[in-house]
Amino acid sequence: MLHSRHYTPAHEDFRKTVRRFMEREVAPNREAWQKDGKLPKALWLKAGEAGLLCTKVSTEFGGGGGDLYHAMIILEEQTRIGFNEVTFYLHSDIIAPYIELYGTRAQKERYLPRMVTGELVTAIAMTEPGAGSDLQGIRTSAKPDGNGYRLNGQKVFISNGQVANLICVAAKTDADAGGKGISLFLLETDGAEGFVRGKNLNKIGCKAQDSSELFFDNVHIPADNLLGGAEGRGFPQLMQRLPEERLIMAMSAVASMEFAVAETAAYVAQREMFGKKLGDFQNTRFKLAECKTKATLARTFMEYGIDSFIEGTFDITQGAMIKLWTTVRAHEVADECLQLHGGYGYMSEYNISRWYADTRLGRIAGGTDEIMKELIGRTL
Amino acid sequence: MSEMRQTSVSYTDEHEIFRASVRRFFEEECAPRQAEWREAGMAPHSIWKRAGELGFLCARLPEEYGGADADFLFSVILLEEQARSGAVSPMFSLHSDVVTPYIAHYGTAEQKAHFLPRMATGEYVGAIGMTEPSGGSDLKNLRTTARREGDDYVINGQKTFISNGITCNLLILAAQTERANGGRAVSLFLVDTDEVEGFKRGRNLKKLGQKACDTAELFFEDMRVPSSALLGGTEGQGFGQLMNRLVEERLMTAVASMAIIERAMALTIEYVKERKAFGQRIIDFQNTRFKLAECKTEAKVLRVFLDRCIQEFMAGELDAAKAAMLKYWATEQQVSIVDQCVQLHGGYGYILDFPIAQMWADGRIARIYGGANEVMKDIIGRTI
Numbered sequence: 001m002l003h004s005r006h007y008t009p010a011h012e013d014f015r016k017t018v019r020r021f022m023e024r025e026v027a028p029n030r031e032a033w034q035k036d037g038k039l040p041k042a043l044w045l046k047a048g049e050a051g052l053l054c055t056k057v058s059t060e061f062g063g064g065g066g067d068l069y070h071a072m073i074i075l076e077e078q079t080r081i082g083f084n085e086v087t088f089y090l091h092s093d094i095i096a097p098y099i100e101l102y103g104t105r106a107q108k109e110r111y112l113p114r115m116v117t118g119e120l121v122t123a124i125a126m127t128e129p130g131a132g133s134d135l136q137g138i139r140t141s142a143k144p145d146g147n148g149y150r151l152n153g154q155k156v157f158i159s160n161g162q163v164a165n166l167i168c169v170a171a172k173t174d175a176d177a178g179g180k181g182i183s184l185f186l187l188e189t190d191g192a193e194g195f196v197r198g199k200n201l202n203k204i205g206c207k208a209q210d211s212s213e214l215f216f217d218n219v220h221i222p223a224d225n226l227l228g229g230a231e232g233r234g235f236p237q238l239m240q241r242l243p244e245e246r247l248i249m250a251m252s253a254v255a256s257m258e259f260a261v262a263e264t265a266a267y268v269a270q271r272e273m274f275g276k277k278l279g280d281f282q283n284t285r286f287k288l289a290e291c292k293t294k295a296t297l298a299r300t301f302m303e304y305g306i307d308s309f310i311e312g313t314f315d316i317t318q319g320a321m322i323k324l325w326t327t328v329r330a331h332e333v334a335d336e337c338l339q340l341h342g343g344y345g346y347m348s349e350y351n352i353s354r355w356y357a358d359t360r361l362g363r364i365a366g367g368t369d370e371i372m373k374e375l376i377g378r379t380l
Numbered sequence: 381m382s383e384m385r386q387t388s389v390s391y392t393d394e395h396e397i398f399r400a401s402v403r404r405f406f407e408e409e410c411a412p413r414q415a416e417w418r419e420a421g422m423a424p425h426s427i428w429k430r431a432g433e434l435g436f437l438c439a440r441l442p443e444e445y446g447g448a449d450a451d452f453l454f455s456v457i458l459l460e461e462q463a464r465s466g467a468v469s470p471m472f473s474l475h476s477d478v479v480t481p482y483i484a485h486y487g488t489a490e491q492k493a494h495f496l497p498r499m500a501t502g503e504y505v506g507a508i509g510m511t512e513p514s515g516g517s518d519l520k521n522l523r524t525t526a527r528r529e530g531d532d533y534v535i536n537g538q539k540t541f542i543s544n545g546i547t548c549n550l551l552i553l554a555a556q557t558e559r560a561n562g563g564r565a566v567s568l569f570l571v572d573t574d575e576v577e578g579f580k581r582g583r584n585l586k587k588l589g590q591k592a593c594d595t596a597e598l599f600f601e602d603m604r605v606p607s608s609a610l611l612g613g614t615e616g617q618g619f620g621q622l623m624n625r626l627v628e629e630r631l632m633t634a635v636a637s638m639a640i641i642e643r644a645m646a647l648t649i650e651y652v653k654e655r656k657a658f659g660q661r662i663i664d665f666q667n668t669r670f671k672l673a674e675c676k677t678e679a680k681v682l683r684v685f686l687d688r689c690i691q692e693f694m695a696g697e698l699d700a701a702k703a704a705m706l707k708y709w710a711t712e713q714q715v716s717i718v719d720q721c722v723q724l725h726g727g728y729g730y731i732l733d734f735p736i737a738q739m740w741a742d743g744r745i746a747r748i749y750g751g752a753n754e755v756m757k758d759i760i761g762r763t764i
Contacts, residue, residue: 003688265764285761286754292764293705297685304388304684321677376676377669380649 004069004303006310011069014055018077021050027081030208037200038162038210039087041121047088048118054092057100061112068093068244068306072251079255082351084358085209086252086365090159091115093248094241095122098168098184102228102237107186111166123164125155125214126238133371135170135238136179140216142171149173149226151185151194151219161212162200165189169216170238173231182234184227187219194219205357242367243319247305249366250322253330254302256355257295260330263351264288264337267344284340291333298326317379324372327362334359388687391453398450399457405434406465414467414592414738421584422547422594423470425505431472432502438476441484445492446500452694456635463639466735468742469592474543475499477632478625479506482552482568486612486621491570495550507548509539509571509598510622519554519619522566524600526555533557533569533610535578535603545596546584549573553600554622557615566618568611571603578603589741626751627703631693633750634710638686640739641679641717647736648672648721655726668724675717682713701763708756711746718743 025046033039047053055070057063064070071093078088092115099111114120131137140153151171158167167187174181189195198213227237265288268279278284305322308314334356338345345352363369391399409430410423417423431437439454441447448454459473476499483495498504515521524537535555542551551571556564573579582597611621649672652662662668689706692698722729722740729736747753 261764285764286757288764289708289757289760292760293709296702296705297681297709300685300688301681304688318680321680324673325677325681370670373670373673376673377666380663380669380672380676 003300004307006067006307007069011073014066014070015073015077017050018052018074019080021047021052022077022081022083025050026078026083030081030083034207037202037207039085039208041163044118044121044163046118048116052088052092053118054096054112054116056093057096057112057116061100061108062116063096063112068247068251068309071248072255072302072306075248075251076255076258079252079259082354083208084252084256084354085206086159086361087209089248089252090124091122094245095124095168097241097244098124098227098237099186101241102184102233103186104224104229106224107227111186115166120166121160121164122166122168123158123160124168124170125158125161126170127157128154129156133367135182135235138170138172138182140169140171141175142173142183142185142221145220148220148222149185151187151216151221153216155214155216156212157201158212158214159209161214162197162210167214168227170234177232179235180232182238183231184234184237185221186225186227187221188225192219204360205354206361239316243314243316244309246319246323246366246372247302247309247314249362250298250302250305250326253326253359253362254295254298256359257291257298257326257330257333260334260337260352260355261288261291261295264291264340267352268340271342278340287336287340291336294329294333298329302326317376320367320372320375323362323366324369324376327359328369330359330362331356387683389453389456389690391457395453395457398454399461401434402436402458402461403465405431405436406462406467410462410467410469411465414469417469417592421591423592425502425547427470428472428475428502428505428547430502431470432500437472437502438480438496438500440476441480441496441500445484445496447496452690455632456690459632459635460639463636464643466643466738468590468738470547471543471593473632473636474508475506478629479508479550479552481625481628482508482611482621483570485624486568486617487570488608488613490608491611495570499550504550504572505544505548506550506552507542507544509542509551509553511539511541513538513540513597519566519622522554522556524553524555526557526567526569528557528607529604531607532604533607535569535600535605537600539598539600540582540596541585542596542598543593545598546581546594551598552611554618559616565616566622567615568618568621569605569609570611571605571609576603576605588744589738590745627698627700628693629750630703630707630756631689631698633746634682634686634689634706637710637714637746638679638682640714640743641675641682644718644721644736644739645672645675645679648724651728651736652724657726662724671720671724675720678713678717682710686710701760704751704756704759707750708753708760711753714746715743 051064052074055064055066059065071089074088096115099107111120128138142149142151167189169185169187170182171185172181173183194217196215201211203211268284271278301322305314338352338356341350341352344350347353435448436458439448439450443449455477480499483491499506512523526533526535551573553569553571554566557567559565578601580599585595587595652668655662689698718739721736725736728734731737
């Protein structure tokens with residue numbers, strides 16, 4: 001199925017490990033966690049032990065030394081069992097790279113090895129009640145205070161916010177400098193006075209993925225915890241990472257499309273209606289043909305994106321296109337597949353109901369559809 | 381638009397030189413005459429001869445048959461450049477990439493020696509007679525029959541929607557022959573229309589678009605052809621022959637759709653940057669940028685998929701289901717993007733002097749020909 005020149009047999013071996021982990025550790029507990037609204041700490045440690053965390057981080061820091069295909073494999077294997085929560089890739093492929101790419105040597109040594117083991121669980125706190133993709137409008141501030149900073153402000157929609165013990169926080173170090181006044185801080189939450197987690201927000205989907213408001217009331221951050229050691233670099237650091245982050249979101253969308261089609265094909269092959277199989281109705285076959293076509297195009301586009309990324313030609317426009325197209329199509333496919341399930345599709349015990357609710361997030365997180373169009377529109 | 385044309389297909393310098401001369405031909409000799417040919421309902425035979433002279437017909441044939449031993453990409457280039465120039469007519473690709481390969485692949489040595497060199501010069505203009513009034517993609521129910529009589533076949537029946545039907549002088553005709561066991565099977569015949577009696581062309585059908593291309597009904601009344609006209613010399617091979625060619629035909633349809641999308645986008649982006657409304661340029665409205673961003677994204681997704689399919693085809697790996705997906709998706713996108721582009725042109729988009737309006741009318745058939753998109757979904761559905 002995979003056509004990439006960068007996908008190797010070693011990737012397939014890794015897939016076996018991941019599949020075993022998902023089937024043994026995640027599948028039996030998934031429902032309970034989705035009820036709890038978050039994942040237990042023990043799962044993070046087990047995932048670390050199995051080598052599933054920070055697969056792209058350099059082996060020098062204990063990571064897997066892998067590439068984007070490792071991230072894709074984890075997403076595919078977790079989606080296969082109906083676990084679409086962003087939690088692992090957020091930690092491994094979104095947050096770890098900030099520290100590895102922009103952190104000081106000391107920051108890398110201090111945090112990365114413990115992120116690999118799952119001892120540290122991370123979150124990234126950018127969005128605020130009054131600022132989403134218009135990041136320059138954030139109000140959380142970090143003011144110098146002795147040998148460090150005092151952090152004040154509020155964040156919202158922070159994934160892993162309930163469980164994280166290391167949070168990368170975007171704050172203004174210079175209120176008048178716009179984008180140039182934003183810096184990223186690594187906040188160790190254990191014993192951080194003035195740091196308060198709000199309630200676990202109740203979401204439409206991705207139920208086992210906790211999402212929180214966070215409050216900072218004069219929280220002290222040591223100067224050593226300013227990412228990269230220099231102020232005012234936060235905005236370009238965040239911007240530079242966005243194309244890859246969006247590519248990873250596309251992987252999740254593609255996986256959900258493929259499994260939705262496969263699962264629906266299996267469903268319609270056994271379900272009987274009006275004396276014949278649901279799959280024998282022309283409408284069923286045509287709708288599934290449309291869905292499969294979308295999934296096939298999406299996979300080709302994604303593999304092209306991953307290969308471009310590995311070869312260093314993947315840019316912001318491509319990132320916007322790939323995220324826009326795959327997440328919109330993934331939700332369309334989930335909707336159509338749910339429809340083919342009839343009433344059962346509306347029941348939570350069927351994976352398709354979860355895919356339907358979960359894929360809706362793809363069109364919002366990581367920059368909405370509208371932000372993607374804005375970015376693409378600039379290149380016309 | 382140059383970045384839209386970014387492709388992962390490997391074109392050589394030789395391809396690019398060829399592209400430049402093909403582009404000149406279409407821009408200078410075909411595009412400016414479309415209005416005249418629309419009026420006439422077809423292109424004149426002289427333009428076929430001219431294309432032959434320039435080496436633009438049947439370039440993939442071996443040199444011994446008058447071709448240039450060119451690879452598949454030369455056909456892609458010809459079709460892309462024709463679509464980009466806005467020259468809908470003549471249907472060179474039908475002749476070179478659809479009709480010619482039947483003879484090149486399945487013909488006897490005599491058939492190849494007689495027809496191919498004359499197809500390469502444009503002396504013969506080809507057409508395929510497959511569809512009948514009672515059935516399009518439903519090949520197994522053809523009503524046209526070919527009865528063996530001594531050394532001849534006697535053919536009776538009727539065809540419709542035949543592209544090049546008025547201009548062709550070489551028709552590959554699908555008809556039912558009788559099997560030894562009394563059953564029937566499809567066979568293909570090479571009909572030199574100037575050499576037979578009992579062949580009659582109906583009127584040039586009036587169409588919604590593609591008015592510069594002739595499309596006809598054809599009638600066969602006791603039309604007698606020699607047994608040497610049977611393609612490949614063996615009866616009953618027609619169904620397999622037709623099926624084997626469909627993957628490439630569908631791929632070529634998508635090549636044209638892609639080029640049309642790129643042209644429509646280029647025209648529209650140029651237009652919205654010039655045209656003003658309510659005191660600002662159309663492109664300065666968010667809706668315009670968002671709609672075009674959607675179109676550009678669709679175009680890019682299709683380009684990546686098409687390139688992958690071209691590469692797989694050249695490696696002999698493109699299967700029927702994927703070709704069906706490509707044809708279905710490419711033509712749906714072509715029609716919807718061109719429609720969006722008409723919308724962004726406002727009233728001018730409805731005026732046929734504007735190329736986008738012409739593209740809108742010409743394009744609708746893409747979702748129907750080469751196997752309607754419903755047939756494509758049937759093919760894809762069988763693999764799920």
